Amino acid sequence: MASYHLSVKTIKRSAGRTATAAGAYRAGERIECQREGRVHDYTRKQGIEETFIVAPENAPDWATDRSRLWNEAEASETRRNSVTAREWELALPSEINAEDRSQITRAFAEELVSRYGVAVDVAIHAPHREGDQRNHHAHVLTSTRKLEPEGFTAKTRVLDSARTGGVEIEQMRGVWAVLQNRALERVGEVERVDHRSLEKQREAAQERGDTLSADELDRDPELKLGPAANSMERREKAAAEREGREYVPVTERGAVVHAARQARAAFREMRERLDIARETYGAEREAGQGRVSAGLAALRAATSKG
Structure with a gap:
């Protein structure tokens, strides 16, 4: 990312x-x-x-x-x-x-x-x-x-x-x-960087009416691991991948960062599913489907993502 x-x-x-x-x-x-x-x-x-x-x-x-x-x-x-x-x-x-x-x-x-x-x-x-x-x-x-x-x-x-x-x-x-x-x-990457503080980004999202982005940005800046902890976590991730097991952080800072990243990933996935549902609902309604039928199609599209 x-x-x-x-x-x-x-x-x-x-x-x-x-x-x-x-x-x-x-x-x-x-x-x-x-x-x-x-x-x-x-x-x-x-x-x-x-x-x-x-x-x-x-x-x-x-x-x-x-x-x-x-x-x-x-x-x-x-x-x-x-x-x-x-x-x-x-x-x-x-x-x-x-x-x-x-x-x-x-x-x-x-x-x-x-x-x-x-x-x-x-x-x-x-x-x-x-x-x-x-x-x-x-x-x-x-x-x-x-x-x-x-x-x-x-x-x-x-x-x-x-x-x-x-x-x-x-x-x-x-x-x-x-x-x-x-x-x-x-290069076709979807991710973008933003030089503004989280507070400034959140204010901008609120001004344009993007409540989901504003909610996602309502968090503390990510904790910095530092060289020593980062090195330990990288080795543990590599070991977990080699052994085919789930990665579990080995440092206190690593656990905090990992949890925060998982939460952000879950939020992004939820937002992606909601966007798919909205797009599908709109397309179905334009095609002449009723509200219930369009809603069911949107639900299927969102839950079948991935």
Whole structure:
């Protein structure tokens, strides 16, 4: 089932982090940080499917050199507590193929460049071997200054400001949802993602008179399993499938998540049956059947689903 995730973090010197280390780690490369005099070597890192850099059209030639790019970003900041980069972490739909995942991630990167004039460094990662094998994701590292012909210039204050930053990020969350949904539609997937909170989605459903969707959305956000619990549950699911038995969660968090997913699945099935009944009833009435006959046909269609 398609799910939505986009988070934004900052690379802060005050937290002991650097843009050079972040760029090297996410891309699985070796970068020497000229400011610190340290070498960040992650060439042994596995699970990296693709990396690329997107920069403004008038950017210097060195913008596509990952080591130079992030060293220049570090050199452009003089304060001890500077934010030297921003990271957008994206969940990628497992329902689409690697080429499509690359395409929508590049489109998102290009939108960041167009909107803010920054340099964007993308690393697409495969799921961890011990984790959820649907967890395709991308790390999108951006500069916090505009990149122009003379190099890094003004700060992207629109993202830093408390007044405008949240609005901008929400706009980009919407962009990412649209890109995913278009890709899902192209491959014939019915599922869609929604970047809005459950509360906002529920309000929208109520406004359009969709009481069933509103009721389905009247729930708490799904509990996050965390890496350890997720790994345990994945192993148990695989064992249950091999042994031909029913999967029973082995962790407390896993049991809560499993129960919530079962409840949502039951609700969706009930809604699908109701939709079938409504469509059948309407078709039978248009064909000249009486209310009772049409009702019986709708009931048979709904109960015979699946």
